[in-house]
Amino acid sequence: MEERYDPQSVEPKWQAVWEQTRAFAVTEDPDKEKYYLLEMFPYPSGRIHIGHVRNYTIGDVVARYKRMCGYNVLHPMGWDAFGMPAENAAIDNNTHPAKWTYENIAAMRKQLKRMGFSYDWNRELATCDPEYYKWEQWLFIRMYEKGMVYRKESYVNWCETCSTVLANEQVEAGSCWRCGRAVQQKKLWGWFFKITDYAEDLLEYCDRLPGWPEKVLTMQKNWIGKSTGAQIAFPIYGTDESLSVFTTRPDTIYGATFMVLAPEHPLVKQLAAGTGQEEPVTEFVERMARESHTDRMTEDREKEGVFLGAWCINPVNNRQIPIYTANFALMEYGTGAVMSVPAHDQRDFEFAGKYGIEIIPVIKPEDISAGETARDQAYTGDGEMVNSGPFDGMHNRQAYEDLIAYFEKHGTGKRAVSYRLRDWGISRQRYWGAPVPMVHCPQCGIVPVDEKDLPVRLPEDIDLLEGGGSQLSAHEDFVNTECPKCKGPARRETDTMDTFVESSWYFERYCSPDYDRGMFDPTAVDYWMPVDQYIGGVEHAVMHLLYSRYFTRVLKDMGLVDFKEPFTRLLTQGMVCKETQHCADHGYLYPEEAEDRDESVYCKKCGNPVEIGRVEKMSKSKKNIIDPNQLVQYYGADTVRLFCLFASPPERDLEWSERGVEGGYRFLNRVWRLARTWMSRLENTRPYDGAPGEVDETARGLYIKTHQTIKRVTEDIEARFHFNTAISGAMELVNAMYGIDSQMAPDEADPQTAGVMRQALETVLLLLAPMVPHVTEEIWEALGHEAGSLANASWPAFREDALAAETKLIVVQVNGKLRGKFEIEAGADDETIKARALEDENAIRFIGDKPIKKVIAVKNKLVNIVV
RNA sequence: GCCUGGGUGGCGGAAUAGGUAGACGCAAGGGACUUAAAAUCCCUUGGGGCAUAGUCCCCGUACGAGUUCGAUUCUCGUCCCAGGCACCA
Structure with missing residues (x-):
């Protein structure tokens, strides 16, 4: 064992050993x-x-x-x-x-x-290895054969910078999740996976994943976005057709005073034709098409729409209601048509107010006196039905059920479920992705590539400099192929798959x-x-x-x-965060561009003081990043690992601190020095693993501490992955060993104390081995163990009797306030400790001459005297 | 607006089947060693109070109530911060 801890020699040594012995290679072992x-x-x-x-x-x-x-x-x-x-x-x-x-x-x-x-x-x-994506293509074809993949033309989220399609999930606040550019809508043919077939199952199992964080499950549930309600057909006035809507509030149908279609709805132009409204409708629809999805979806977007000049009939009361198209209706959700009830939907309320449409309340709010109708917003709660023909007087929840039964009986509607989740569009117009293994044949249509011809390899001779977009479609050798079915000339699909598929x-x-x-x-x-x-x-x-x-x-x-x-x-x-440093002249500074002196920070370029910003997620743009390479070169991998674990529990954000890293390095040095100091005394000593009763005074505390620490660290890791407290525990044990060290020189230690020291040291090494594997392996070897054996050593077990055989500290409270404490043998019964507590001088002082009402005793813990 | 988390010393963070608040580390201060510095080792460190300086007292876990012998922990209300969703009919 070297005198100085030198991670640069220790760490590569063990990394080489693990590599040579294939220490972490595994095979199935029943x-x-x-x-x-x-x-x-x-x-x-x-x-x-x-x-x-x-x-x-x-x-x-x-x-x-x-x-x-x-x-x-x-x-x-x-x-x-x-x-x-x-x-x-x-x-x-x-x-x-x-x-x-x-x-x-x-x-x-x-x-x-x-x-x-x-x-x-x-x-x-x-x-990107063809041997990998070959099987992805294979699965794609299987899915295609089973109808789980389909191709359709649709409006897609398009990023001009990346010249590719983005899935809904890849659009963040209307912008591309990768480059931040505003996303546009573009009509394009593409391949889709029918994830919506599994919406219900994916949702249901969110409640059967107890090992997942609640936060993630909630996010997934929201994303799937299940709504229950009814699908109802509204006959279109003067035609044989009807308009299908999805609503979560069939109970409010008597209050429906208008209909809204998404601008992209196929019936919009058809209904407006020949009504005199054709021109404003066309103008509106075209304007909406030009607007990006981002603009249309912005918060507080003014509601806007146009009357189509057409009406439909409310199936429950034959009321004739006007049909509009409006910017807030989405073609992708439900049926693209909304039954609007301004009295009970805030969005409809605003629209009706703007266009002077009638508002008919059909549910009387529970908390407002009867007859009151003037409101400045829609009422979305429950209550008694009014203005609803035969349903008047009924509670709306009951009417909800009865109305669905009524629709189902008359064939005008049915119970329905709608999801926010859309099918997963996987087509990307990029080169560097797994090719979709399909062929377009003028004779046979779309034909999957034969399994024996997989993988469809990405051609390597490609010139990417020719503008954006997919270079695959320009690659003649790739595109031109023969149809797997009729063997005639055909063209390959040039879309590649979303990398989330891999x-x-x-x-x-x-x-x-x-x-x-x-x-x-x-x-x-x-x-x-x-x-x-x-x-x-x-x-x-x-x-x-x-x-x-x-x-x-x-x-x-x-x-x-x-x-x-x-x-x-x-x-x-959690994320790794760090404070930002900003210089008035040079903008954000990398940590190495600033200099720390006289308790302030200065810019190395101009010498002016640097403004320290708030702690934020590390990012290149803010330059508040640190380079793992440099840290490893300076402190070694073990220190970097230790700090990452010690600074905060894993699920929480971690604030980077150079001083904290040094603290970690100091701790490893402390372990090293202690081991080094005691090595000659310990290398031929057996770890003491006897019963606690035989340990004499000198080593007793350390002996108990060792077993307590095993228990504590095991629980911290096993139950909750709280490595920060696990490390604290190990630090305490090392501090306890320094306690012995400060009392005696190693060669003065009696055999039992030496044995307990060795036991404590080995425990520290075993407990820390998963976190700082190199330094612990080095000391482990110095203790005489076989080289590299720590990685395969057994996790230590604690002795129950070492924890039990102890005196306990009993806290004395008067009216719940701490007034004294005493030591007593563990397991002393309630009466014994009560008696001792009542003798406590300070407690007596606080009891004074007040009568004692009650004395509460908690075994091995406390006594509370109530006066 | 809705849904999740979360507010504890100068700082990162401990302590939740309710039972000594502040473990461990950082920073700060003091001391030892040294010609000196670094490194190391030891001590102090939530705030306040005292003719008694203690095994002392008061206050203190965002804020206000409540339950309890006892609340950082449970309940209700309020405020603030972070993340997610947000015209989804």
């Missing part, structure tokens, strides 16, 4: 209980950032901990390797996306290895990454899946996690897996 720990795989951007480090450190601690507990732990890592940045970088640097991607992967793999994460690198995969099944591929007869080896998936613990950022709460749940259901319905939910437990770790 005799061992499995544990599948997965962290969300990264996009290979070129270098890992501190968010990755935190995510993967948390995961690594759990993986190593479970491994020490005897589980067969699958802990894989790979690359979410398709996507736009590769194309942009390729254009910028005149390289190829594949080259750029694989170089980035190599660089990041090296960085991850330098962190000492316990991955089974044999299972590494990259989604990440919807990679966790299954990890189970058998080299399998070449299917997406995965069923026996391997059967053994490893589902993932026991999944860890990643909350930013994936909706998209990635919902798509993965959907995909798993698809695989189940195809008989490929026998479970519905891929992730049993989910942990969403």
Whole structure:
């Protein structure tokens, strides 16, 4: 053991050992209980950032901990390797996306290895590998055959900068989630997955995922957005046709005074034709089409519409009601038509007010005296029905049910459910993605590629410099093919798939990454899946996690897996944040561009004082980032890992602090120095593992502390992943060992004390091994253990009797306020401790001459005297 | 507006089947070692009070009530912060 702790020599040494011995490679072993720990795989951007480090450190601690507990732990890592940045970088640097991607992967793999994460690198995969996306294409065809995929022309979210389609989930506040540009609507043909078929099941299972954070489940539920109500047909006046609407409030139908169609609704132009309203309607519809989705959806958007010149008939009272088209109606939701009841819907109320449409209240508010009708807003609550013919006097909840029964009886409507969730549009007009494996044949129409011809490989000789959009459609060799059916000339589909498709099944591929007869080896998936613990950022709460749940259901319905939910437990770790530094002349500054002196911070460029901003998520634009590489070079991977774990519990945001990192480094040095000081005394000593009764005074405290710490750290990790308190516990144990150290020199220690010291030291190493694996392995070896054996050591167990055989501190309260305390042997009965408490001088002082009403005793804890 | 979380020292954060509030770390102050500094080690550190300086007293977990012998923890109300959703009929 070296005198000085030098992470730069210790860490690479153990990383080499783990690599050579393939320490973390696993295979299915039916005799061992499995544990599948997965962290969300990264996009290979070129270098890992501190968010990755935190995510993967948390995961690594759990993986190593479970491994020490005897589980067969699958802990894989790979690359979410398709996507736009590769194309942009390729254009910028005149390289190829594949080259750029694989170089980035190599660089990041090296960085991850330098962190000492316990991955089974044999299972590494990259989604841009044809051997990977081949099976994605295979599944696409299976889904197509089963009618789970379809093609349609639709308005899509279009990002001009990225020249691609975005899924609804990829639009954030009306802008592209990647580049921030305002999203436009564009009509385009594209491929869709029928995720809406599973809306109900996905929703239902939100209540059957106890291992998931409530927050994520709520977000998913909201995203699916289930509403129940009725679908009702309104005959169109003067025609044989009818207008179908979805409403959640069939009970308010007597108050319907107008109808609204989405501007894109096919009936809009048809109904307006020849009514004299044709011109204003066409003008309105065209203006709406020109407006971006963003503008139309902005908050507080003024409601606006045009009368179509047509009417429909309310089926319950034959009332003739006007039909409008308006900006607030969405074609994608329900039937694209709204039954408007201004008295009981705020939006309809505003519209009616603007256009002078009649407002008929049909529900009397429960909290307002009868007869009152003048209101400045819609009433959306419950109450007694009025103005509703035969339903008058009934409670609206009852009328709701009766009206649905009435519609069903007369065939004018039915109970209905509507979801906010839309089908998943997966077409992207980009090069760097998995090609959709379909062929357009002038004779046979759309034909899937033959399975034997998979994968449909991305052509490598491509010139990306020619403008944006998909270069695939310009690649003649790729596009021109023959029809799998009639063998005539045909054209290939040039859309590639959304990269979320790859990440919807990679966790299954990890189970058998080299399998070449299917997406995965069923026996391997059967053994490893589902993932026991999944860890990643909350930013994936909706998209990635919902798509993965959907995909798993698809695989189940195809008989490929026998479970519905891929992730049993989910942990969403918080973000890494740091204060910003801003110079009046030079803008935001990187940490190394500012200089700390005299308790203030100055800009290195101009020497002026720097303004310290609020603590925010680390981002390049704010320059409040720190480079994991530099930290590792300076402090070592163990210190960086330790700080990430210690600074805050995993689900909470972590505020980066250079001083905090130094604190972590100092602690590891403290452990090192203690081990080094005592090494010659301990290396030939056996750890003391005897009964507590035989431990004499000197070592007794440390002995008990050791066992208490094992219990505490185990519970902190096992029950709640609170590594910060686990580390606190280990620090306390080290402090206790320094207590012995300050009392005696190592060679003065009696055999028993030395044994207890060794036991304490080994405990510290075992408990910290999952968190700081390198330094602990080094000291473990110095103690005479086989090199590299700590990674496979058993998690320590505590002795119950070591915790039990103790005196307890009893707190004395008078009227609930702390007035004194005393020590007594553990388990002393209530009467004994009450008696002792009543003798307490200070307590007596507070009791004074007031009569004692009651004395409450809690065994081993406290006595409260009530006066 | 709706849905989730969350408000505890100078700072990051401990403590919830209700039972000593502030573990552990950072920062700060004092001391030891040193020619000196760094490193290290030890001590102090929520606020206030006192003729008694203590095994002392009062206040204190966003704010206001309530339940209880006892509330950071449970209930109700209010305020503030963060994240998500937001014309979804």
